Amino acid sequence: MNRNNMPEKRTAIYFIDTTNENNYDIIDNSEIISYVQNKQLVAEIWRSGDIAMKDSEKMAGIIKNKNIQRIVIAGDSPGIHKSFFARAMKLAGNMAEDVVLAGFREHNIIKSSDIDFAKAIVYCAINNVDYIKATQPTTSSVNPETLIIGGGIAGVQASLEIADAGNKVYLVERTATIGGYMATFDKTFPTLDCAACILTPKMGEVGQHANIDMMTYSEVKNISGTPGNYKATILKKAKFVNPYTCIGCGTCSEKCPVKVKSEFDSGTTMRKSVYIPFPQAVPNKYVIDADTCTYILKQKCGVCAKVCPVPDCINYEEKDEEIEITVGNIIVATGYKPFDAARDERYGYGKYPNVLTSLEFERMVNASGSTGGNIYFRTQDKKGNWLLQPDGENPKSVALIHCVGSRDENFNKYCSKVCCMYSLKLAHLIVEKLPNTKVYEYYIDIRAFGKGYEEFYKRIDEEGVNIIRGRTAKVDEKDGKLHLRGEDIIGGNLIEQEIDMVVLAVGLEARDDAKKLADMLGISQSDDGWFVEADYISDPTATLNGGISIAGVCQGPKDIPDTVAQASATASRVIQSIMQGKINNNRKDISLSDIEQNILKLS
Amino acid sequence: MIERVDANLVTEFEKFGKSNWNDCFHCGNCTGACPLTEQHFLFPRKSYNEIQMGLKDSLASSIEPWLCYYCGDCSEKCPRDANPAETMMILRRYLTSVYDWTGLSKKFYTSHWWEYIAILFIGAIVTLLLGVINPNGIVTELNSNGGVKINEMFPVHWVHIGDTIMALTIGILLVSNLFRMWYFVILRDKSVKIPISAYIKGVKELAIHFATQKRFNKCDDKKYWGAHWILMTAYSTMLVIIIFFLPWFQTEDINAWYHPQRLFGYYATFGLFLGLIYFFIGRIKKERQMFKYSHLSDWLFIILLFLSTLTGILLHIFRLSGLAAETYYMYIIHMAILVPMLVIEVPFSKWSHLAYRPFTVYFSLLKKSALIKKNTKN
Numbered sequence: 017m018n019r020n021n022m023p024e025k026r027t028a029i030y031f032i033d034t035t036n037e038n039n040y041d042i043i044d045n046s047e048i049i050s051y052v053q054n055k056q057l058v059a060e061i062w063r064s065g066d067i068a069m070k071d072s073e074k075m076a077g078i079i080k081n082k083n084i085q086r087i088v089i090a091g092d093s094p095g096i097h098k099s100f101f102a103r104a105m106k107l108a109g110n111m112a113e114d115v116v117l118a119g120f121r122e123h124n125i126i127k128s129s130d131i132d133f134a135k136a137i138v139y140c141a142i143n144n145v146d147y148i149k150a151t152q153p154t155t156s157s158v159n160p161e162t163l164i165i166g167g168g169i170a171g172v173q174a175s176l177e178i179a180d181a182g183n184k185v186y187l188v189e190r191t192a193t194i195g196g197y198m199a200t201f202d203k204t205f206p207t208l209d210c211a212a213c214i215l216t217p218k219m220g221e222v223g224q225h226a227n228i229d230m231m232t233y234s235e236v237k238n239i240s241g242t243p244g245n246y247k248a249t250i251l252k253k254a255k256f257v258n259p260y261t262c263i264g265c266g267t268c269s270e271k272c273p274v275k276v277k278s279e280f281d282s283g284t285t286m287r288k289s290v291y292i293p294f295p296q297a298v299p300n301k302y303v304i305d306a307d308t309c310t311y312i313l314k315q316k317c318g319v320c321a322k323v324c325p326v327p328d329c330i331n332y333e334e335k336d337e338e339i340e341i342t343v344g345n346i347i348v349a350t351g352y353k354p355f356d357a358a359r360d361e362r363y364g365y366g367k368y369p370n371v372l373t374s375l376e377f378e379r380m381v382n383a384s385g386s387t388g389g390n391i392y393f394r395t396q397d398k399k400g401n402w403l404l405q406p407d408g409e410n411p412k413s414v415a416l417i418h419c420v421g422s423r424d425e426n427f428n429k430y431c432s433k434v435c436c437m438y439s440l441k442l443a444h445l446i447v448e449k450l451p452n453t454k455v456y457e458y459y460i461d462i463r464a465f466g467k468g469y470e471e472f473y474k475r476i477d478e479e480g481v482n483i484i485r486g487r488t489a490k491v492d493e494k495d496g497k498l499h500l501r502g503e504d505i506i507g508g509n510l511i512e513q514e515i516d517m518v519v520l521a522v523g524l525e526a527r528d529d530a531k532k533l534a535d536m537l538g539i540s541q542s543d544d545g546w547f548v549e550a551d552y553i554s555d556p557t558a559t560l561n562g563g564i565s566i567a568g569v570c571q572g573p574k575d576i577p578d579t580v581a582q583a584s585a586t587a588s589r590v591i592q593s594i595m596q597g598k599i600n601n602n603r604k605d606i607s608l609s610d611i612e613q614n615i616l617k618l619s
Numbered sequence: 620m621i622e623r624v625d626a627n628l629v630t631e632f633e634k635f636g637k638s639n640w641n642d643c644f645h646c647g648n649c650t651g652a653c654p655l656t657e658q659h660f661l662f663p664r665k666s667y668n669e670i671q672m673g674l675k676d677s678l679a680s681s682i683e684p685w686l687c688y689y690c691g692d693c694s695e696k697c698p699r700d701a702n703p704a705e706t707m708m709i710l711r712r713y714l715t716s717v718y719d720w721t722g723l724s725k726k727f728y729t730s731h732w733w734e735y736i737a738i739l740f741i742g743a744i745v746t747l748l749l750g751v752i753n754p755n756g757i758v759t760e761l762n763s764n765g766g767v768k769i770n771e772m773f774p775v776h777w778v779h780i781g782d783t784i785m786a787l788t789i790g791i792l793l794v795s796n797l798f799r800m801w802y803f804v805i806l807r808d809k810s811v812k813i814p815i816s817a818y819i820k821g822v823k824e825l826a827i828h829f830a831t832q833k834r835f836n837k838c839d840d841k842k843y844w845g846a847h848w849i850l851m852t853a854y855s856t857m858l859v860i861i862i863f864f865l866p867w868f869q870t871e872d873i874n875a876w877y878h879p880q881r882l883f884g885y886y887a888t889f890g891l892f893l894g895l896i897y898f899f900i901g902r903i904k905k906e907r908q909m910f911k912y913s914h915l916s917d918w919l920f921i922i923l924l925f926l927s928t929l930t931g932i933l934l935h936i937f938r939l940s941g942l943a944a945e946t947y948y949m950y951i952i953h954m955a956i957l958v959p960m961l962v963i964e965v966p967f968s969k970w971s972h973l974a975y976r977p978f979t980v981y982f983s984l985l986k987k988s989a990l991i992k993k994n995t996k997n
Contacts, residue, residue, distance in 0.1 A: 362652075362696060419646070424698035460646040489651025489696070503647030503661060510650070510658045 025085035025114065027142050028060035030067060030101070032091025041127045043120060043134050048090070051135050057142055060084060069100050076107035085110060088141040090118040090134075093543060116141045122548060123147075123560070124540030133604050136611045143615050148551045150614045151606050153562060155598040158244040159344035160184065162590050165236055165533070168196020169576060170349035170568030170583040172218050177587035179227035183594055186341055187222065188250055189232045191279070193297035195219050196351055200280060200375065202382035202389075204576055205441040206472035211576075212384070216296050223298040233303055237338065239536050243562030244344045244599040254334040256304035256312070257290070261329045264292070264300045268320035268330065276308050277401070282375045284386040284404040286397070290320045290330075295384065304330070344599060345563045345590040348547060349583065350533060352569040355421030355428065355522040363417065363491045363520055368498060369394040369402045370411070371491060371518045374438060380404050381445045391449055393517065410450050411516035415500055416443060417488050418459040422523030430544055432523030433573040436463045439521045440473055443481040456515070457483045458502060466575070486511070491518050524573045537564055538602075546572045550603075557585045562600040565589055628673040634729040635716070636709035636914055642701035643667040649693035649703040654837050659990050660686055660983055663693055663703035666710055679717050680803045684710035685972075685979035690838035691908020705912050712916065715971050717803070718796040724967040731915055734963070738923075741959035748781070749773060750951045757947045764873040767938045767946040771871075779865045785958060786862045792966035797974050804982050811989040821984050829977040840907070846897040851973075853890025854924075856883055873939060884935070891928045895921055920969045923960040930956060 029052065031045045045063065052058055060082055067075065079087075087101050094117040102112035118141035120126075125134045140147045160183055164171045167189030175185045187194070199219070201211040222228055231250060238249040257268075274289035281287075289309045290302050310317045311332055321330040357365035357373045365371045370393055372380075383389035385404075392408030416439045422432040436459065443455045462483070464473040477483055488502035488511070498518055502511045526545025534541050539559045540548040547566045550558040557565050565586035568579040593599045629640055643664070650656050650664045662683035669677045687707040694704040716725035726733040758771045805813060828834065832851065835844035860868045860883060867880065874880050898921050901910040930953035937946040964970035 419698075423644075423646075425700045426696065426698065460644065485645075486647030486651070489648045501651045503650035503656075503664060505645055505647050505664070508661065510656060510661055 024057055025144075026059040026083055027057045027086040027088060028062060028079075028082065028084045029058065029088045029090055029138065029142065030062045030097070031064065032089065032094060032097070033064040034092060041129075043125060043128060043131060045091070047131055048135055048138055052138055052142065055139070055142065057086075069097065072100055072104040073107060075100070075104035079104055079108040079110065084108075086114040086116060086142075086144065088116050088118055088138065090120070090138045090141065092119070092121040094119050114144075116144055122540060122542060124534070124538065124548075130604075132608055136606075136608055139608070139611065140615065145615050145618055146551065147603070148555065149618065150611050151603040152614060153600040153603050153606060156242065156244040156562070156601055158563070158593050158597060158599040159246075159342055160594045161186065161341070161343045162345045162347065162594075163188065163236075163246070163248050163341065163343040164347045164349060166196070166349035166351055166568070166570070167191075167194030167222075167230070167232065168349060168351045168568065168579075169198040169215060169218075170351070170579045171196070171347070172215070172222050173580050173583035174347050174349060174567055174587045174590075175222055175228050176218060176225070177584055178590055179225050181587075181591045181594075183227060183591065185228045186248075186250075186343065187228055187230045188234050188236055189230070190235055191293060192233050192255075192291075192303045193219075193280075193293045193299070194222060194230065194232060195298065197375075198576060199294065199296075200282070200382070200385075201378055202385070203441055203445065205437045206466070206468040208441070208444070212296065216298075219296070219298040230299070232299060236533070236536070239346070241342075243564075243601050244593075246343050246346060246563065248341050248343060248346070250339050250341065252337045252339060254306065254336050255301070256306070256309075256330060256332055256334050257302045258326075258329045258331065259299060259301040261326050262301040263326060264302065265325060266292075266302070267323050267325060268302055271319050271323045273317065273319065274308050274310055276305065281379045281386050281404075282373065284376050284379050284394075286401065286403065304332075345565070345593060346537065347565050347567055347583075347586045347590065348533065348537065348539070348570055349567045349586075350527055350530065350570045352524040352573070353527050355432075355525050357420055357520045357522050360420055360424075360427065360520075362489060363420065363518065364493065364498075365520060368491065368493050368518075369396075370498060370516065371520065373520050373522045374416075374435070374442065375522070376404070377442060377519045378438075381442065381449065389449070391446060391453075391517075411453060413454040413456070413513075413515050414446055414517045414519060415456040415458060415488070415513070415515045416519045416521060417491075418457065418521045419487055420520040420522050421525070423460060428523055428525060428544065430573070431463065433463070433465075434575045435521040435523060436461075437466075437469060437472070437575065439519075440464075440476045440481075442519060444476050444479060447479050447481060455481045456513075457481060458486060458488045458500075459483065460485075460487050466577070484511070491515075524569055526570070530570065537561065539564055539566070542572075546570065557582050557589065560603045562602050563593070622674055622676050625673040625675040628675055628678075629670060632670060632709070632713060635712045636705065636912070638702050638706045638709055639700075640667065640670045640706070642699040643671070643703075644699055646698060648696060648698060652692045652696055653687070654690065654692065654839070655686060655688065655834065657987075659987050662687060663707050666706065667701070667703070670706075676807075678710070679714070680807055681714075682804050682979045682982055683707075684714060685975055686834070686983060688835050688838050689909040690840065691911075692839075694908050704908055708909075708912070708914075711972070711975075712914070714800075715968070715975070718800045718971075718975070719792075719967055720795065720799060721792070721967075724971075727963060727968050728914075728916060734915065734919065734968075737963055738919075738959040741962055742955040745955045745958045746951055749954055757944050759943045761941045761943070762871050765941045766871060766873045767941055767943050768871050769869065769938055769946060769950070772947055773869075773950060775866050775869045778869065782862060782865060785962065789961060789965050793971060793974055796966060796971065797978060800975060800978065801982070805985065808986075811986055811993065813985045813989050817985050817988060821981050824984055825977055825981040828980040832976070834980060843907070843909075846894050849890045850894025850898075853887045853894065857887040857891070860884075860887075888928060888932060891924065895925050895928070899925075916969050920964060923956060923964070927953065927957045927960060 033045055036042055049061055089097050098115055101115045106112050118138045120134055123137055140150050162178055162185050164175050164187045167187055171187055175187045179185045198211055198215050204211050233255055234250050234252045237251045239246055241247045268290045269288045272288035272290045275286040277283040278285045278287040280293040290304045292302055306312050324330050354375055363371055379385040380387050387404050387406045391410055394402045395405050395408055397403050418435055418439055421427045443457055446455050462473055464470045484504050486503040486505040488500050490501050492499045498515045500513045500515050504511050530545050538561050542548055547570050549556045549571055550560055567582040567586045647664055650661050656662055660683055684707045689704050691704045694702045712728050716728055755772050758768050762768055902913050905911045934949045934953050937949055
């Protein structure tokens with residue numbers, strides 16, 4: 017075999033064996049070994065015990081002795097071992113690029129039934145052919161209806177594009193309104209456009225679109241079927257308020273005696289048990305929160321039903337309902353959850369009231385948010401809850417700490433990509449609202465990577481914000497004042513600063529139930545929990561499963577423009593399949609022999 | 620100042636201990652977390668910069684590693700797992716070898732064999748002197764108290780002359796290394812000028828730090844400071860006795876238990892044992908950050924000290940119970956462990972910190988006051 021006129025490379029395969037004390041149903045490496053050992057190119061097979069991952073010079077000696085030109089690392093999380101082998105390869109005079117990974121868990125290869133998929137992945141790695149190129153899926157006919165999971169900006173954008181092309185869309189959203197996190201933001205970087213001005217018209221359009229069946233307060237329970245013909249079970253949680261007759265007057269909420277922390281305001285304000293998340297919510301219909309409503313829990317109260325001007329609009333007897341729909345394509349746009357700042361004890365979040373997360377601060381600077389756009393200290397209400405309330409004092413100094421929970425071996429190793437820019441944006445908003453307040457940004461590196469971003473950074477710098485290199489190490493409280501300690505790396509100073517307010521730039525994390533959804537759809541997750549795309553560079557919105565696309569942050573941290581772009585990309589993929597009337601089948605279903613032949617053809 | 624970059628510094632560094640120098644991405648977390656760092660002396664991050672850039676001269680003149688007492692707060696929360704606390708420890712080994720003009724320190728730190736052979740070699744010389752060349756053999760006759768006539772086997776004035784020569788050698792080596800440290804840290808740094816009056820004023824602090832190691836107390840764990848202080852005072856008591864007062868200490872008469880000779884001896888023995896047990900348990904359990912990584916020099920330090928103490932105790936018991944032959948051999952073994960330990964550890968290896976630590980505090984105070992003065996002038 018002589019691919020691309022390159023000499024064929026003698027290949028060694030290193031298998032990462034997993035201990036299986038509890039006898040789980042896992043992949044048996046010896047089965048893969050018996051498949052690959054007689055294949056061309058395969059010169060050596062090592063297993064976990066055979067190689068001591070310590071001395072790369074010794075390893076280089078082995079590579080030289082056995083005349084190995086390529087190394088395949090096969091198993092779960094092979095990337096961990098890559099640097100060791102790459103170094104050894106370099107020392108032995110080979111190229112580090114010839115260390116090829118064959119990740120199992122990364123491709124959702126978990127159980128023994130995935131063995132053929134595992135063999136295919138290893139075989140592709142031996143020949144250094146992308147799995148995507150070696151697999152050409154067959155096609156099936158497609159149901160023209162589409163399911164979109166998640167009603168954030170990605171879901172909204174994709175819904176509109178597909179629906180505008182004349183196709184039916186089911187948009188499933190877990191909370192009582194669509195809009196997602198973008199609806200909570202005040203401004204967007206780098207243009208400082210008002211987030212709501214961009215989003216709410218789109219939300220309204222979704223709410224009124226004839227082709228969009230919007231299901232808020234609902235969850236996807238189960239998905240079965242094949243590409244082009246999926247069956248989805250949707251759980252519509254009981255709203256207890258009839259959405260067809262509710263006129264959105266708000267009398268029920270006004271009179272409701274139960275107060276709970278508002279999810280929409282990141283817990284900085286109180287909402288009632290019967291509520292709409294925010295005034296511009298779509299649909300603008302009230303729901304009753306069954307976990308806190310005293311009538312539903314203990315049959316006490318019932319005030320909302322009494323004051324409601326529409327007869328029979330409130331029905332406490334309403335039950336959850338499950339419906340089943342059939343769709344051809346599914347777009348996953350489930351987004352993220354912000355890093356829980358209390359996990360990083362250094363900064364005293366949860367202990368000191370005036371250490372806020374960026375999302376809490378975002379709600380405060382938002383003109384329609386907790387304090388009506390004023391920047392105040394957190395204060396206690398009568399019941400002792402620490403809230404952001406619409407009166408109080410302005411802080412004289414605010415510090416923004418970057419990379420909280422990101423780029424940190426103790427939490428998330430990756431960069432969350434958006435925190436630098438939104439922190440700069442928040443700094444701008446503080447300067448704009450409180451010109452006499454000193455603002456400090458403590459960063460590790462400023463990652464202003466996009467169009468107009470570097471200019472935005474420069475602009476904020478010129479606005480007089482103190483941008484200091486050196487992420488703060490800790491925040492303490494002494495005599496009721498916050499104290500911050502860190503290093504000013506460029507200035508060469510130790511920073512021991514008294515500060516009024518600290519804002520933590522929390523990173524993005526995969527949602528807790530992302531795994532559940534991934535299993536339901538048969539798609540894979542990376543080590544960090546993000547959904548895995550078919551090909552990072554050339555096919556970033558598709559998955560290995562036909563008809564299932566991913567858009568937005570659920571695929572990896574990204575900002576709003578990138579999310580919108582991906583949403584449009586998935587929409588175009590869906591529209592393409594509907595227009596052609598056919599859809600790719602799952603790549604996993606392609607037989608091993610077909611893959612081998614494809615690789616031969618590529619050679 | 621123009622400084623030459625040494626691209627091989629990292630490779631050279633690796634010989635002194637393992638750590639991932641390149642992992643640090645300079646977020647400053649370690650400096651902020653350190654309870655000991657202060658304006659003008661920022662660490663540990665700054666040292667990472669010097670290592671990564673290969674700034675050999677800057678490293679040689681940095682005293683920051685000696686200001687660190689390894690509480691491990693920096694390593695616990697390091698976002699890159701770069702382990703700054705251990706890097707500071709490795710830097711202290713490296714700096715010891717930089718100050719040492721003989722080059723032996725580097726050999727001992729970077730090669731196991733050098734260290735082992737040196738110990739055996741000096742131990743052999745001691746055995747030769749005491750057991751072969753020494754004209755007096757075992758004297759079985761006991762004195763009136765029933766004790767062994769140790770001074771007839773090993774005449775105390777001869778031993779005293781020997782240990783004075785040893786002490787002078789060690790002292791000269793250590794002082795010359797200390798002088799080199801002063802040259803690197805103070806003299807070569809042209810940015811500050813320190814008047815002689817400042818040196819005199821600082822002596823008091825030097826003495827206090829030498830006696831109490833009070834910087835330790837800024838770290839959170841007070842137990843560690845206590846164990847170290849007991850070990851240090853016990854060790855110093857013994858050192859002073861055997862170097863300056865050997866004729867008073869090595870006697871044939873058995874004194875009453877409350878005689879200062881015995882009381883001092885017992886305190887030293889008790890303190891050494893208590894301290895050593897604490898360090899042994901710590902290094903085996905590896906729970907505290909500072910005990911997680913043990914270099915050969917760390918182990919040899921406590922093992923040799925432990926063996927010296929143990930043989931010392933046995934020697935004492937044998938002498939009191941009139942076991943002449945046992946006393947004779949134990950004396951030789953005791954000396955064959957004690958002498959190489961002092962000769963190797965004090966000027967060249969881990970024990971040199973007894974001089975570098977307090978002098979670092981002294982130098983840092985001098986530098987700081989000079990820098991503050993300079994800044995206020997500007």
